[in-house]
Amino acid sequence: MSSLPNIVILGDYERALRRFSQWETLDQKSNLTIHHEPLRDEALYEAVKEADAIAIVRDRSPFDEAMIARLPRLKFLMFTGERNGTLDAAALVSRNIPMACTPGGPSKETTAELTWALILAASKNLINQTSLIGNGGWRNELSVLPMLSGQRLGIMGLGAIGSKVARVGHAFGMEVVTWSPRMTPERAAAQNAISVSLDELLSTSKVVTLHLVAGPGTKGIISADQLALMRPDSILVNTSRSALINMSDLSIALQKGSPAKAAVDVFDVEPLPANDPLRNMPHLLVTPHLGFIAEPIFEAFSQGITQTLNAWLEQKPVPHPFKP
Numbered sequence: 001m002s003s004l005p006n007i008v009i010l011g012d013y014e015r016a017l018r019r020f021s022q023w024e025t026l027d028q029k030s031n032l033t034i035h036h037e038p039l040r041d042e043a044l045y046e047a048v049k050e051a052d053a054i055a056i057v058r059d060r061s062p063f064d065e066a067m068i069a070r071l072p073r074l075k076f077l078m079f080t081g082e083r084n085g086t087l088d089a090a091a092l093v094s095r096n097i098p099m100a101c102t103p104g105g106p107s108k109e110t111t112a113e114l115t116w117a118l119i120l121a122a123s124k125n126l127i128n129q130t131s132l133i134g135n136g137g138w139r140n141e142l143s144v145l146p147m148l149s150g151q152r153l154g155i156m157g158l159g160a161i162g163s164k165v166a167r168v169g170h171a172f173g174m175e176v177v178t179w180s181p182r183m184t185p186e187r188a189a190a191q192n193a194i195s196v197s198l199d200e201l202l203s204t205s206k207v208v209t210l211h212l213v214a215g216p217g218t219k220g221i222i223s224a225d226q227l228a229l230m231r232p233d234s235i236l237v238n239t240s241r242s243a244l245i246n247m248s249d250l251s252i253a254l255q256k257g258s259p260a261k262a263a264v265d266v267f268d269v270e271p272l273p274a275n276d277p278l279r280n281m282p283h284l285l286v287t288p289h290l291g292f293i294a295e296p297i298f299e300a301f302s303q304g305i306t307q308t309l310n311a312w313l314e315q316k317p318v319p320h321p322f323k324p
Helices: 024-029 041-050 065-069 089-094 105-125 125-134 160-169 186-190 200-202 224-229 247-256 296-313
Strands: 006-010 031-033 052-054 077-078 098-102 153-157 173-181 207-210 237-238 262-264 285-286
Touching: 006 041, 024 296, 031 285, 052 296, 065 089, 098 296, 105 125, 105 160, 105 207, 105 237, 105 262, 105 285, 153 160, 153 200, 160 173, 173 200, 200 224, 224 247, 247 262, 247 285
Parallel strands: 006 031, 006 052, 052 077, 077 098, 153 173, 153 207, 207 237, 237 262, 262 285
Antiparallel strands: none
16 A cells, blocks of 8 residues: 555646646655546545545535544645635634645636626627527627616625726726725725615616625625616626525526626536526526636646645645634
8 A cells, every 4th residue: 555645636627737837746745636527525525535635726625524524534635715615624723634725816807807708798799699690690680789888887896806897897988886885985986986875786787796705794685676676778797706696586587687687607506507597598698607717827726736735745834824
């Protein structure tokens, strides 16, 4: 039996990690396994039951207290990015298992870019227009589209990402309004935005885009009552967290025609099940959680994993220890 430590890496859906770092030392000094498929419950346990060290890409592999208790060999766990919402850190602390993370990379910039890709794709009806061309057609009645310039952009959450989205909205000639639980007129004005009530933002904005932190006060903040306020020609965009929107209510609202369209990058269950009706719902543009999927981010993830695991193998201080 090999005396080398067992290292398991989980959640490399994109098969990207080996592209952006040097893995030779880890391959030589450990029994290294990289899993590309989604794993949960017993399949996850089978993958990690002999692991001495585990590295998780983002929050794709949930480790609760019960799972951690079943891993007597575990000596070290790390994850990519600076936080992980599916990891019971307290359970690791109670067993004195050290943790580490990696730099997150420019995820705020890439999420702002994707937000605008979704806004533009939905407002310009690009999916249908591409299908029209592919089917041998040309312009039709769905090709005559409104402009964003002069319209109101409603941003829920004006932090690092929301403020970037606001600047692009200004560049397109949109009026930017904002709301969040702690928004003030002064904070809004600093981004050339107007602070309004949530009801006003929803009822007057052509585009509503969510950039809030999901928490007790914001979970399900967009549900049936809020959707009913939206303009019948409006577009709802979510590149933040799925918990912000009641997706069942959104499905019903889209069928009723208010909002007119939605564009969503995040889901309650990821990957989205193959038979999920959201995959083919009219008036809903969906993308597979692409907000942080970019080469510079996976370079940060990959190099962070190899540097950290090499340090752990050599019993040296890890570069980014995580203290919950």
